[in-house]
Amino acid sequence: MSDTSRYGLVLGALAALTAILFLLSLTVGPAALGFSDSIAALFSDKSGAIELIMGEIRLPRALLGLMVGATLGLSGAALQGYLRNPLAEPGLIGVSASASLGAVIAIYSGLAAIFPLALPLSALAAAVLAVVVVQSLAGLRGSTLTIILAGVAVSSFAGAMTSLALNLSPNPFAALEIMFWMLGSLTDRSMTHVWLALPFMLAGWLMLAMLGRALDALTLGNETAASMGIDMRRVQFLAVFGTASAVGAATAVAGAIGFVGLVVPHMLRPLVGARPSRLLPASALGGACMLLAADILVRVIAPERDLKLGVLTAIVGAPFFLWLVYRTRRKLA
């Protein structure tokens, strides 16, 4: 089988799996609805209880799972390719930690209680601020190392400010709310969240998708890529702002969800012949699969306990990552 047809098969299988998981996500939940009833309710004009549950609770949840997962997978693959480092993940450039801080400020100040959209908006604003700081620290000809270091510095600062907010929290309920929000979840989101995140995610996806050719060339290092006609300033701009836009929006609506952006590109890399441009769409689909599956699992495992999505991805993701490291340690050495 040729290289290209194998790649087509991988993408097809991932797309089919994504579609199945999306449908499952729509039909699994505490309200015991039949599969055909719930799907029919999505397309009906009636305004009964089933229609309300499907349109206002399940659909936004499944859509956000799809969008957030694709964002994390795609930006993880793009950042690993851009930084030529298999340990890169979407949070590396400081976007996740800053978006969390923005959300925490909204909860802490009480703004989120007065005006619900204040939380995602504040998170997005903080993500934008963080990426502007990282980009200006790194400069136009910034090396990838400067970007990583600037990202680490911004992340640490945002983490410290978040801790400060928890530390000074006026009452335990605010602290609990902050903690729960930071664990990452897709519960109780509405279509408003979908519409808020979608434009930023689309812009981010578009920018990251334009990186394909450049990421392939970057396999040979910055200088060789530049000698092959790749404009490194453009690549840096697209990678940093594309990740910031998509991941900032994802964190703003779902909180910080770890490991998906790190593990998914690793799992899929061998299946696409390690080619960075091919890893982008595969990893986007893979990320969507993983997040949808995890979000279905939290509903199945502990329907009453409101298990947080971010907790599950970390619990499953970390041992899996250990196993990956164990399997590839000889190649990494």
Add this chain to the structure above:
Amino acid sequence: MLLDVQNLKASLGKRQVLNGISFSVMPGEFIGLIGPNGAGKSTLLRALLGLIPSQGAVALGTLDAPHVGARERALHMAYVAQEREIAWAVPVEMLVSLGRSPHRPGFAALTATDRAAVERAMQRMEVDGFRERAATELSGGEKARVLIARALAQETPLLLADEPTAGLDPSHQITLMRLFAELAASERSVVASLHDLGLAARWCTRLLLIDGGRIVADGPPADVLTAETLRTVYGVEAFFGESAGGLVVQPLDLVAETGVLP
């Protein structure tokens, strides 16, 4: 003229590494860039490619380099870097085909012309035998050949190579030198930095000897490689001879204490 450089200056940090370099490259030349460690050979190549900021005039054929886009420059000259970086376990053939990227618009697939160029480059560097293997699993010498094949696939009038022979066995060193000489014979030109004076003496059509960021000698190997220049620039004594119609240079020992040690 393929390349014309006038009074090129560049600094790394606060240190001025290139102090006004001027030379030009005509079609059909195989130029060896020689000089001690830290003389500025790699910096010169990187400045020519616009990878580091520099002052002075660089003209690519009829084009003025500062106004040339990255892709246009990539159609004019290819570069083999000193570091043999391969980040991912991609197949050899895919890696070589990366050299075609400046020739391909947007998201276009490889054309028949591209495939033919990739095939030629792989055969020339004798890497077509392991085209399916992951490039990260190759030996150092095999990697070097794959990366040179990548640059050959770019099919540019000018090829710049930074220490391309390092890590190659004698047979592949000579194969590479022969290949560069063949490229020069077909009116393309090669500028390669070299540490092996014997290879430089035997295969290059012209040598540029660089020391302290300046060109201290420029001309045919026999004129540049003299006992006097090797003593003053490298601080070594060498054996000079002639064999099979070519110059033989073999450094023997450091210049004695009474000499002008650097």
